[in-house]
Amino acid sequence: MVLFVILLLGYMIILGGNSMIIFVALTDSKLKSPMYFFLYNLSFVDIIYTTSTIPTMLSGLLAGMKTISVLGCFLQMHVFIQLAVTGRAILTVMAYDRYVAICNPLRYTSIMTKSARVLLVAGAWSFGTLCTLPATSVAFQRSYCGPNLVKHGWCDPSSVRRLVCGDVTVDNIISLSCAMVALLVTGVFILTSYILIGVSILRMGVVQRLKAFRTCAAHLTVVSISYSSASCVYISYRVGNIPPEVRIIVSVLYAALTPFLNPMIYSLKNKELRESIGRTLMRLRPAVVLPTKDVNTVTKLS
Structure with a gap:
């Protein structure tokens, strides 16, 4: 129950925080820059990404429902991997957006048009799908035997692959290749964008440098956390003496x-x-009606 409560609270914060960003970005007229367009798309991906796994874990912890259909297992596997890659692809698009804003500020509005933004997000989703389909398609065509027990919190590809009847060398190569392409392509593009941003910042004055740094600080922090945590997971699966519980x-x-x-x-x-969220909360706050005194009425004393 302790684990259930912690996971439930975390999931509620994820839903609430990301939903708030989507709401304010869509409704506040002051948040119409391309950066917020990419940000609410990232929040949308994060909501579906966590919803593909956490609710099933919550039901398992609370009601003991620890079974899933074969089709549901592979669907969960595909959605989880695809959205993980799509999220990094959107972070890459956001890095390019920051590069254009800092290195080509005069051409920013002409480059980041509405159609260009939609194409960039569509490209991020397409990249996630292309990187995911080979591994999940091969896994779906395999024959499985044994206890059909996935030792994980959800249908993790590495855990499901252990149930395959036969050699899984090809499966491992395809899965590793797709993962390396997804991480390296997005990582190289993000790193290149920030190298170019750094070179451009060195030519600026102190005030402009601080402004540019504030523009990139949030995105750079999110990218650092995302790739550091992904590296920890990758290392935990490659080290043999780590217990399965720790990996989970x-x-x-x-x-x-x-x-x-x-x-x-x-x-x-x-x-x-932050100011937009404050304005939205003030708008949504129920109005408090105070009783008013009618100045036209006169009380007559006898």
């Missing part, structure tokens, strides 16, 4: 950490977003 805990923390921290980081680092 590390994976659960990885799945929930970035979506949990994203709203907090962007709210703390971004003054414009």
